[in-house]
Amino acid sequence: MLLTASSYPFLNVLWDILIVFTWFLFIWIAIVCFMDIFRRRDMSGWGKAAWVILIVILPWLGVLIYLIANHDGMAERNEKQSRAAQASFDQAVREAAGKAGPASEIETAKKLLDSGTITQADFDAIKARALANS
Numbered sequence: 001m002l003l004t005a006s007s008y009p010f011l012n013v014l015w016d017i018l019i020v021f022t023w024f025l026f027i028w029i030a031i032v033c034f035m036d037i038f039r040r041r042d043m044s045g046w047g048k049a050a051w052v053i054l055i056v057i058l059p060w061l062g063v064l065i066y067l068i069a070n071h072d073g074m075a076e077r078n079e080k081q082s083r084a085a086q087a088s089f090d091q092a093v094r095e096a097a098g099k100a101g102p103a104s105e106i107e108t109a110k111k112l113l114d115s116g117t118i119t120q121a122d123f124d125a126i127k128a129r130a131l132a133n134s
Contacts, residue, residue: 029063032074033051033067034052034055036070036074106130109122
């Protein structure tokens with residue numbers, strides 16, 4: 001049977017969109033809850049299993065109960081994870097930045113001068129070139 005505009009009214013379209021959006025929202029929240037459950041270090045395996053069973057058996061109610069009971073802990077764990085990721089990124093940037101630049105070139109040249117690998121004239125040339133490129 002061919003659907004026409006008269007057989008599928010606008011309110012039915014809106015209702016279908018609302019249903020799809022609601023299921024999308026539920027799946028997203030359930031995934032966030034599952035990620036938080038399995039990321040937790042302060043909960044036993046039995047506790048995690050109980051939460052998973054509750055969310056699977058009573059999906060909407062289980063997710064809402066988990067969010068109400070653990071909202072502060074979820075926020076703290078997310079903030080802690082964000083800080084750790086930012087600290088890791090900052091450390092990587094510091095390491096990468098420390099390996100480049102004129103100061104690093106001059107330091108390397110100074111070590112070579114001190115070890116006798118290059119002469120004072122070579123060191124001065126490297127230092128001048130490093131400072132000119134900065």
